[in-house]
Amino acid sequence: MSEAFRALPAVGTLLTRPEVAPLLERYGRPAVVQALRQQVAEARRLLARGEAAAAEALFEAEALAPALARRLQPRLVRVVNATGVLLHTNLGRAPLAAAARAAAEAAGGYVPVEYALETGARGRREEAVARLLSELTGAEAATVVNNGAAAVLLALGALAGGKEVLVSRGELVEIGGGFRIPEVVAQGGCRLVEVGTTNRTRLEDFARAATAATGAILRVHPSNFRMIGFTERPSLEALVDLGRRLGVPVVADLGSGVLFDAQATGPLQDEVPARSALAAGAEVACFSGDKLLGGPQAGFVAGRARALERIRRHPLMRALRCDKVRLAALEATLHLYRDGRADEIPVWAMLRATVPDLGALAGALAERLAEAGVPATVEPCEDAVGGGSAPGRPLPGMAVRIATADPEALARRLRQGSPPVVAVVREGALWLHLRTIGPEGLEPVAAAVTAAWAG
Template structure:
């Protein structure tokens, strides 16, 4: 009796098929061959069990579809229509054209650690060190690869053997299930909890340092806030306690607000906290600062230098690309051109302008489907956007956009997987496109993407997951 597995085509034969040759040219030999081998193995097992195997054409088609459906090997540009300006899942702050140009230049060979005048080795962070001190009023400043890294490094270098005093109301969990107690422990530092969840006073910190705590940490609350019967010591009170005990006061500012702004009324301004006496502050570069992912430590020169010289600092340092983008972003502040950074341009756009854009977009996408049964109703709607990125929890920005009534899950998926990719939000079973974070120059692309997604709904049937 013949072996049923002999009916399964040989790999070499399939590799000669024109469609497979084209797939190898587009996607590379390894992923195509690996997927083919897996499909052939499944077919042989099916044949051995007496099952029916696909014909050769169907098998090749399924393999090529699987190769096409592989996750993208590079990041995909996205139109952010969520209404969250600093969307962590979408990369937070978009970079300015100047920062992108600087990043592109730095992709080549640059003077990262050499003084071109003397030919000697230079300081790696020279392009950002002086701008940061000028903009913040700090004696010294240093950057690492993100805000959490800056906090860990500061704790490692400055907290000492007695541990760090932290209010119980600030033992927060931030994105990705990272918790402050875990971050403190990962820095090799003892956590000394003080106060209660809702009320912590200066005398709680004073008792902790008198009992041996060797640093004070105030944590940015990130994505939540407490109201009602609550109390937190002022900056002046914490500075007084730290100075009296001769311990560093580490102030985690989170978002990196360099200039006060009406859209972020409750966010701490870096220069104000340093002027108030914080020993060192730590903050992010890719939130309200509007630059690339980075974590910045600024403050007293001796303490910043201890952070810079800590063995962990080398593992956390910035690469040349982010160094260049951060330097270009800081330059915008020094030139009084920060209003042109994407995050602030988005925040400052007048809602009347957003509504006019929404009306034009609604008119352009109305009637996009050839099948009236799936053609969604289009409505211009008033919305509330947020800064995001853990900034100003509870604060909103008036916005406007377009709401599409129809098969919401299917339409949202079509938008996310289209070209360009559009990420909306779903509210009350409608797809909502908030324009607050969409640059005006992307309106044409957004219209095209929505029209294409609606048209696709008219050519496909099935459940919302189709």
């Protein structure tokens, strides 16, 4: 084994290989040297596991340059999502509309992010987004921060800092990355008071838990799970009525960001629209920008003007504020809603795709693949909204199934292709879900699968 380690090529030797020369010209010596060191380190790890053949293969002429290129290129490259999960958290959640992408690109230069062109005076950073959001939700005022959890954190800190926050035990959820609602409440400077039981919490439970130290009632979106069976929880309207009697605000964490009642249908029937939550009397509603709203990552807070004034003055507001590129993309996305052009937002186009339409796309892709010798069939499948939205409510879809002896190897080659294609391996086959591929993805996916199949 020690001989195998000693036989590994030196970085200096690898630098003289002809296939490395173009990379040196493009990326420069320091970056290529670092990539080669990583390649040698990977070979050492393989040798330590007894995989000598795999370690040797890392330095073959046809493998070395592509491997180095993958190490040197930016990590955040555009991929094709073939998983059928619309708001795939690991793939950046909602893809942006063309208008939002164009606005983000324009914001790469100088933009009047805090400057009023009409008067030449300093302006408020989030003013345009806040105005649109208020118009769309019926809120008296609104603001935006860098993600949904930050919106809840800021709202609680501003409205109930130093006081108790009442939350149903059935809503003490853990969100992505291991972050939990009790921790968010604590970081907001509040003391959590658990109310009721896991499966059943009644209005009188909240009333009994309230004291002179109560600062807010928090209603939490049940992200990534759905509780069924012997369950109960008070309506938002009932909580608001209790809050008014107690003199405390109700903060509604809506999670996914449905704006209107008309959108909360089908698999989204359990999502509470922002406009409805505010009409029910919530002091503020908090929700995400990069889920069902279809914009970039952001957290919105909309509601009463008195509450938003306190929130905007909170010290955390500056720490959590959005940059100019994100604000530009958000404004463009909200303009699409205001102008009745929400069908241009990719997540809504994917949600509205019908099974017959998806079947036609799957048939076209399977035909292309069959012509290239790839054994592809059209099969029904289940898609998912993802991003914590509509848990337990799958979307009927259509997929292309590729039978192969080693679907994991094929999936790996697809991920390493250009463009990378992220597919699903299940039931001993590779599956390509058409809902997230879409019409524009047919040609790139067909070419990528054909190349990966050829090895």
